Amino acid sequence: MHPTWQQSPQDAERLAELLAESQRIQGLSLGRDAWRRLKRTRTAMASLGFLVLVGVLAVLTPLLPIASPREVHTERRFAPPELSPFWAERIPLVDDEGRVDEAAVTAAFGELNLLDRALVRLRVALFGEHCVASVCGTDELGRDVLARIFWGGRVSLLVGVVAALVSLVIGVSYGAVSGYLGGLVDDAMMRLVDVLYAIPFIFVVIYLITVLSALEASLNKSFDRITLFFFVVGAIYWLTMARVVRGQIISLKNEQFAEAARTIGAGRARIIFRHLVPNLLSVVIVYLTLTIPRVMLFEAFLSFLGLGVEPPDVSWGLLANQGLRVITPVRIYWWLVVFPAIALGATLFALNFLGDGLRDALDPRLKHR
Amino acid sequence: MLVFVLKRLLWMVLTVWAVFTVSFLLMRAVPGGPFDSEREVPPEIKANLEKRYHLDEPLYQQYFRQLAGAARFDFGPSYKLADYTVGEVIAEGLPISASLGLLAMSFAVVLGVTAGTVSALRRQSVLDVTLMSIATIGIALPNFIIASICVILFVFVIPIFPAAGWGSISNLILPAFCLGAPFAAYIARLTRTGMLDVMGQDYIRTARAKGLSGRTVVVKHALRGALLPVASYLGPATADIMTGSLVVEQIFAIPGLGSHFVKAALLRDFPLAMGLVVLYTVLLYSMNLLVDISYTYFDPRVRLE
Amino acid sequence: MRNSLLQVDDLHVEFDTDDGVVRAVDGVSFAVAPGETLGIVGESGSGKSVTNLAVLGLIPRPPGRIAGGRVMFEGHDLLRVGEDALRRVRGNRIGMIFQDPMTSLNPFLTVAEQLTEVTRLHMGHTRAQALDHAVEMLERVGIPAAAERIGSYPHEFSGGMRQRVMIAMALSCRPDVLIADEPTTALDVTIQAQILELMKELQRDEGTAIIMITHDLGVIANVCDRVSVMYAGRFVEEAPVDELFAQPRHPYTIGLLRSVPRLDEAAGARLNPIQGQPPDLTSPGVGCPFAPRCDFALPVCREQDPPIETSGANHRFECFVDVRDVSTSNSTNPAS
DSSP, rough: OOOOOOHHHHHHHHOOOHHHHHHHHHSSSHHHHHHHHHHOHHHHHHHHHHHHHHHHHHHHHSSSOOEEEEEEOOGGOOOOOOOOOOOEEEEEBOTTTTSSSSSHHHHHOOOOHHHHHHHHHHHHHHHTTTEEOOOTBBBOOOBBBHHHHHHHHHHHHHHHHHHHHHHHHHHHHHHHHHHHHHHHHHHHHHEEEEHHHTOHHHHHHHHHHHHHHHHHHTTTOOOOOOHHHHHHHHHHHHHHHHHHHHHHHHTTTTTTHHHHHHHTTTOHIOOOOOIIIEEEEEEHHHHHHHHHHHHHEEEEEEEEETTTTTTTOOHHHHHHHHHHHHHOOOOHHHHHHHHHHHHHHHHHHHHHHHHHHHHHHHHHTTTTT | HHHHHHHHHHHHHHHHHHHHHHHHHHHHHHSSSSSSSOOOOHHHHHHHHHHHHTTSHHHHHHHHHHHHHHTTTOBOOOSSSOOOOOOHHHHHHHHHHHHHHHHHHHHHHHHHHHHHHHHHHHHHHHHHHHHHHHHHHHSOOOHHHHHHHIIIIIIIIOOOOOSSSSSHHHHHHHHHHHHHHHHHHHHHHHHHHHHHHHHHHHHHHHHTTTOOOHHHHHIIIIHHHHHHHHHHHHHHHHHHHHHHHHHHHHHTTSSSSHHHHHHHHHHHHHHHHHHHHHHHHHHHHHHHHHHHHHHHHOOTOOOOO | TOOOOEEEEEEEEEEEEETEEEEEEEEEEEEEEOOOOOEEOOTTSSHHHHHHHHHHTOOOOTTTEEEEEEEEEEEEEETOOOOHHHHBBBBBTTTEOOSSSHSSSOTTTTTHHHHHEEEHHSOOOOOOHHHHHHHHHHTTTTTHHHHTTSSSSSSSSSSHHHHHHHHHHHHTTOEEEEESSTTTTSOHHHHHHHHHHHHHHHHHHHHHHEEEESOHHHHHHOOOOOEEEEEEEEEEEEEEEHHHSSSSOSSSHHHHHHHHHOOOOTTTTOOOOOOOOOOTTTTOSOOTTGGGTTOOOOOOGTTOOOOOEETTTTTHHHHSSSTTTTTOTTOOOOOO
16 A cells, blocks of 8 residues: 655655755754844844944053043043044153153053053054043043043943853853752752842842951951952842753753763763753853843942942943032033943943844744734 | 741741841951941940940840841941931831832833833834833933933923922932833833733634724733733832932932931941841842732732642 | 625735745635535645634734735625724624633633623623623533633633633624634543534524634534635635545545544554645745645646636535546545
8 A cells, every 4th residue: 555665766856855955954053043033133233243342442442542541630620522632642651761661551551461561562552652632521630531431341341241251150050950950959949049039139239348348448458349249249140040041951951862961871960061051052142141231230330339349440330420429500511421321321232232132033932022 | 828928928037037147247257346447436435335336245145136136126226327226217218218119110110011011012113113212221221320311401401300309299209210210111121022922822812803992902801911020020120129229319319228228338337237138128028928919919820829 | 605604705815924925825715604514624834724813804913914805794895894893793793712722711811701791892781691691601501500610710620611611702692603713623532522512502503604624624524514625825625525525626635534544444554644745835836836745746737726626516626637537556535
């Protein structure tokens, strides 16, 4: 009754067709498919472009011919934005013999690492001591707002990215372990997360910062607020990540490839981190892009309250705070508020759009919304 | 249900105790008393001060004294507001912060749900895109920037609101709006997603196949399901509104708990800061409990175990 | 067609997707007479459900779009009467039952609420009248202790009971036509039989015309008077049910009939599925859509649209080939 397969030319043709079709299907991996969809979302692509630009500028800030973010010019307090003369300002960076003066560099930009010093030297070679005019005006101490936005951006972005990564590592590990082990361990670990969720963490953090700054004062030692911030934020923002990862792991751990790894004797840690976690890449990327803006907001918030980055360091939150403090009914120095707000707002805006775009691209179910 | 509530209350007590203990230990980890770093005080005055704050007792005795006090919501006198106890500060600030917070929350829910629903029903229209862009701005911008823009616009440029202070309704509206705006934005997006999700459900098709009007379908059949994510967001939103109030009270010079907390943190007034942390923990826990209970009203399938 | 109640002419429905326009329904015509049961059979994605959703204007728009045709009901074209008039027909004159009773009832509202709102809307019942009527309907569809259970939520009912609730709801206003979209697919086999029996019984009592959409030929054989076979958005064959089973004329119908597993087959006998996949509806080529999978295909099948052939008064099909003339070793006695 059943047709026996005889290799006729027609059959061969059909087989070739089928083969080609299956290859086409396979060729579109999840990542590439998502990228294809992301490329079609114009807002997400614009955001990505903008963020790349911001990132590159932040890294290359020491190279740019801008003024010092720290130098005080009491004679030029609250100077409004000006475009001309565009190229007349100078900052002293070179000593009498024409070499880069390390002390002057430190005075102008603070302690720098090797890469940044190299960039400053390159800057001197390229532009000399010239710097552009105060196109964003100056603040109450006559410091150049443009330079402060650039240098502040470095801090804000660094805090956002590193702290988000810290929370990511904690969240993924915790969630993966909890989900994979299951049972009582899972119950206990998730109950802890529930309890931590119910604590108003930001208040605890502020309390913590208070205690630490008291310690600092009494020990006459200074903690690096930025480093402190990484740990504190990492400790808060991992909770959601842990929950999401746990859910994913639970559904993945019974898939055949995990079974296969188990049957060939792979250890637990290996299965979790080599076999399961890579499958979470899409979720993790989305949460990373959405956590970074939240962390940056939090940094801005703390700096605004005077509990975050401390002068002479700058961050966007601190700049906005300084701008707001000098608002009076008599005189509004708008440039002190508007430019930092635009820098912070645009970056956060782009991050949010990119995160949304990525989520839609990686989760096609939501595409038609 | 009763068992559920009792269980949750037990967890709350445990959590608050843990928060308290950690705070206490941290506070005591600072070497020396709170008055050491001040300008030189004569030894007898210092001894007096330490006696007043029971700092002369051994650590465990202080711990149990404070714990017993905390159980009665008595955190003793404030370090810096000389004539006030922590309880008095809270009694004064809580009504102010609570009314600000509740008004902000109402703004957020009403604006957010309306905008989200309209956006979902007019999907991909100009209105939808506009509303959702505004919502994204609201989520992306820090609330102090929104607040300062509002201050510049509505206090200085078009003076329709008083700049700062406390006392009348008009003092409350602008701060509550600024406080609620980011949450309105977030709720709008949640509602939109929820609404689109529900509108694609089979039971909405059934409702339409029955010949119900579009309005009935949306209001009676879709809204409840669409609001489930919003209801579960209200717990975290409470926490965020508490946080936001720190900034907003600061900007508008409102004498609520938020201002006190920031001051306490900056001036290292540990008893006050600790009292407020505990208070906020209790408030947040209660709000989460309320949200869970309200869930049973929203969704008949949910049973609290 | 003799005194047809609902008549669909040359209906076209399209969907806009990322990959282009999908022609989900591509020129479909049919009619049902009072008291008659028309079966529409076809595999998933062939456009059965879309056809009937389009009749009541329930296609989600966008991305869906009705690209042409007429739906005549009581002298009006339902595609053109407007939303208000259409609402007076939906649930009132034409009732609808959906596939999955688990998701088709609103989980947030009581059964009472969902049953009464339809009669209060269309029949002007008061709340009390509507409630009495609802209890009566639930009793008629065989729900025990209906008066007590009516205040329950859907999740408190089993799947079969929920489908009974759906049927009660669809029949509350004594509609002239009942469209049943895979009403038994999500149910257990024993429950399936009960539900089909119930529908037949209600049809006898009320004289309702039923359009039964299914991919299950057993259901068709059980309840239908006439059958339309749908493939790739088109009706490829239409016949009285006995004739279709006895003498299918379209190769696709033959394939369908042959792919049904039979109890009288020897143990271990292979199923005979139709080879290949349904065509991509975004890029319909010329010619018969079934040609690439067809055992009988001629060169002409891929070049021209097939003609509409008839056999007797009520049997029509779209095919170049007269399958009776083609003797192949494995196409004998396809009917079960």
